Structures are given as structure tokens and as C-alpha cells.
Amino acid sequence: MPYYRRVGDVPAKRHTAYPNPSSPSRLLPEELMGVNGFAEESALLYHLSAPTAIVAAEAVESEPERLHGNSPLLPRHLRLHRLKEGGDPVTGRRLVLANDDVRISYAVATESSPLTRNAAGDELAYVESGSAVLETVFGSIALAEGDYVVIPASTTHRWALPDGAASGAAPVLRLLLAEARGHVTVPARYLSSRGQLKEGAPFSERDVRGPESPLVVDGEEVEVLVRHRTGTTRYVYARHPFDVVGWDGCLYPWALSIHDFEPIVGRVHQPPPVHQTFAGPGFVVCSFVPRPFDFGTNAIPVPYNHSNVDSDEVLFYCAGDFMSRAGSGIEEGSMSLHPSGFIHGPQPGSVERAIGQPGTDELAVMIDTFKPLALGQAALDVEDEAYAWSWARTT
Numbered sequence: 001m002p003y004y005r006r007v008g009d010v011p012a013k014r015h016t017a018y019p020n021p022s023s024p025s026r027l028l029p030e031e032l033m034g035v036n037g038f039a040e041e042s043a044l045l046y047h048l049s050a051p052t053a054i055v056a057a058e059a060v061e062s063e064p065e066r067l068h069g070n071s072p073l074l075p076r077h078l079r080l081h082r083l084k085e086g087g088d089p090v091t092g093r094r095l096v097l098a099n100d101d102v103r104i105s106y107a108v109a110t111e112s113s114p115l116t117r118n119a120a121g122d123e124l125a126y127v128e129s130g131s132a133v134l135e136t137v138f139g140s141i142a143l144a145e146g147d148y149v150v151i152p153a154s155t156t157h158r159w160a161l162p163d164g165a166a167s168g169a170a171p172v173l174r175l176l177l178a179e180a181r182g183h184v185t186v187p188a189r190y191l192s193s194r195g196q197l198k199e200g201a202p203f204s205e206r207d208v209r210g211p212e213s214p215l216v217v218d219g220e221e222v223e224v225l226v227r228h229r230t231g232t233t234r235y236v237y238a239r240h241p242f243d244v245v246g247w248d249g250c251l252y253p254w255a256l257s258i259h260d261f262e263p264i265v266g267r268v269h270q271p272p273p274v275h276q277t278f279a280g281p282g283f284v285v286c287s288f289v290p291r292p293f294d295f296g297t298n299a300i301p302v303p304y305n306h307s308n309v310d311s312d313e314v315l316f317y318c319a320g321d322f323m324s325r326a327g328s329g330i331e332e333g334s335m336s337l338h339p340s341g342f343i344h345g346p347q348p349g350s351v352e353r354a355i356g357q358p359g360t361d362e363l364a365v366m367i368d369t370f371k372p373l374a375l376g377q378a379a380l381d382v383e384d385e386a387y388a389w390s391w392a393r394t395t
């Protein structure tokens with residue numbers, strides 16, 4: 001997020017001595033966290049203890065997750081609500097689709113996660129339902145239904161679920177997760193040359209939420225699970241990593257509610273880029289939110305048949321009436337994969353039914369990838385195998 005933020009106490013000048021307030025003879029250790037070789041966004045954090053002090057490390061071995069190529073090339077319908085609940089948002093997520101750029105997972109979490117960080121890239125999570133507090137070295141962000149949250153690479157964090165999620169007294173946390181091999185950003189065309197979200201962008205800085213106060217937790221010999229480019233390692237830190245008393249910069253976790261995304265509509269049907277919300281290396285993320293339908297005379301409000309020539313298109317249906325998909329089996333919690341090379345569009349009869357309708361209450365998240373996606377075991381476990389033939393049915 002190219003948007004300066006300052007939380008807690010920081011010294012007036014960068015890289016100058018900053019005495020520990022409770023022990024003035026000692027200095028607070030600095031940590032400069034910077035992306036792309038420190039040539040772009042960074043944050044400067046002030047710790048109570050050395051962030052480098054590990055006392056143990058072990059490799060975490062696990063079976064490689066098998067991926068299945070989309071062959072024969074088919075559109076897929078995955079009923080993600082049929083995946084079993086349980087586990088936490090980090091170790092309990094189920095891999096649904098993946099390529100070399102992005103891994104798309106789904107979690108139905110009932111437990112808080114361990115302390116963790118993903119050093120291989122940013123993570124983008126979408127809260128389909130439930131709630132959690134994302135605790136990080138930068139501070140906490142409360143998350144609820146409809147929130148996206150971007151967790152920058154190498155941000156130590158923990159998903160804290162409400163008491164009762166495991167017993168059923170509180171709702172489970174349903175998360176759609178995209179793990180990038182790089183950084184998730186605001187689409188460049190939404191930004192001015194100096195980094196402000198422009199008028200006409202579908203959200204503004206006022207919609208962005210970040211940590212508002214430091215999070216300091218006391219503790220010794222604390223485990224942190226680190227996923228990195230070559231595997232997973234469990235470190236034991238001498239002191240709890242949540243010991244930052246102040247930080248500033250333009251690199252931090254941030255949340256944006258899909259309900260704050262302002263839809264762009266027109267007299268005739270608008271193309272998918274008007275829904276774009278995030279950009280990642282090799283993929284984009286779009287938000288389809290309740291909106292008035294296209295208002296021109298005889299405008300057809302549902303999408304035309306289309307060939308996504310250079311991308312695989314993934315849609316996650318969160319809520320509302322998916323009118324254009326009536327008769328296909330698509331329902332809340334469905335994920336569709338429409339791969340490059342397959343022509344897709346509305347179900348038979350839905351174009352005629354749509355004309356004259358005033359609007360849609362649909363809520364959906366789309367992830368378009370520029371490399372083909374393979375299917376994880378979770379996808380095969382909940383696939384609706386009749387979907388590919390649904391356009392050939394008559395209504």
C-alpha cells in the first residue's frame with residue numbers, strides 16, 4: 001500500500017539512537033523491512049528485543065501437495081462449502097487451485113493459527129464469513145465478513161479466532177486465500193504518479209484499514225512457523241516477536257471491505273477490469289458487488305459469451321442471486337474455473353430473463369491467472385462433474 005502510516009512511538013530521525021524507555025542505557029533495535037531489494041516500499045520497526053535472536057530451528061517436513069492438470073480441458077464447478085471444517089487458517093487451509101504464480105486455498109477454520117510468516121510472497125485473504133483478529137508485528141486488524149486483507153511477505157502474524165469457534169458457540173471462519181509469489185498491490189491505473197488513489201478509483205485511502213496501535217506480547221522461547229521459498233522451517237525465538245513499540249512506512253498489512261468497493265456501471269455491460277481490486281504477479285483480483293444493472297435501452301445486463309484468451313478465470317460466489325448462472329448448479333460457496341481455451345457465458349435462458357431487471361445483489365470474488373491452473377485434491381473432493389455440460393441443457 002503506497003500510503004504512509006505511523007503507529008506508536010518512533011524517533012524524530014531514522015537510524016538514530018532510540019533509548020529503550022524502561023532501560024535508557026539500552027537502545028531499541030531497529031528493523032528495516034523492505035521489498036524489492038529495499039528499492040521500493042519499506043517499514044522501519046522498533047523492537048524491544050533483537051528480532052534476530054533465534055535459539056532453535058528445525059525443518060518441517062510434509063508430503064508435497066499433489067496437483068492435477070486440467071485435462072481434458074474443462075470448466076469446473078467446485079462446491080467449497082462441502083469441505084470439512086476444522087483446523088486453523090494456516091495449517092488447515094486446503095489447496096484448491098495453483099500455478100507457479102499463485103496458490104488458491106480455502107479454509108473453514110475453527111482454531112487460532114500458530115505464529116507464522118510467509119517469506120515466499122504476499123498473502124491475500126478474503127473473509128467469506130465469521131470473524132477474526134489478524135495479530136501482526138505491526139499491530140492488529142479486526143476482520144469480519146467481506147473483508148480482504150493483504151499480509152505482506154515476511155510479516156509475522158497469527159490468526160486469532162473468537163472463543164467458541166471450535167465448540168460451535170461462534171461462527172467458523174471461512175477464508176478464501178491467495179498466496180502470491182511476489183507482492184499484491186493496488187492496480188497501477190488507480191494511482192496518481194505520486195501514489196494517491198485517484199478520483200474514479202473504486203476505493204480510496206479512507207476505505208483502507210491498517211493497524212492503529214502497537215501489539216506487544218510478553219513471552220520467551222516462542223515458536224514461529226516460517227514458509228519460505230525452499231520449504232518450511234520452525235524457529236524458536238528467544239523473545240516473543242510481537243515486541244514492536246513503534247513503526248512507520250508504506251509497508252504493512254491492510255484491510256479493505258468488499259462492501260466499500262464502489263461499483264462502476266454503464267449504459268451497456270462493462271468489461272471485467274472495472275471490477276479490479278488488486279493486482280499480483282501473474283494474477284488479478286476483482287470484486288463483483290451489488291449494483292444497478294446496465295441501464296441503456298435493451299441493454300443485456302448479464303455477461304456475453306466470452307473467451308478469456310490469456311487467463312484462467314476463477315469466480316468464488318459469496319452471496320446473492322447468481323442470475324446468469326441459474327440452472328448450472330452454482331450456489332453460495334461455489335467456485336467456478338473457466339480456463340483459457342474454453343468459451344463460457346450465461347446459462348441458457350438467463351439473457352432473456354435478465355432484460356429489464358433493475359439490479360443484482362450478487363457478491364463474488366474473481367481471481368484471473370495468466371498461467372494455467374492445476375487442481376488440488378480439495379478441488380477434486382468437491383467437484384460437480386455435471387457442470388461442464390450445463391450449457392447444453394435446455395431450460
Ligand SMILES: [Fe+2]
Pocket residue numbers: 306313338344
Ligand atoms: Fe467469465
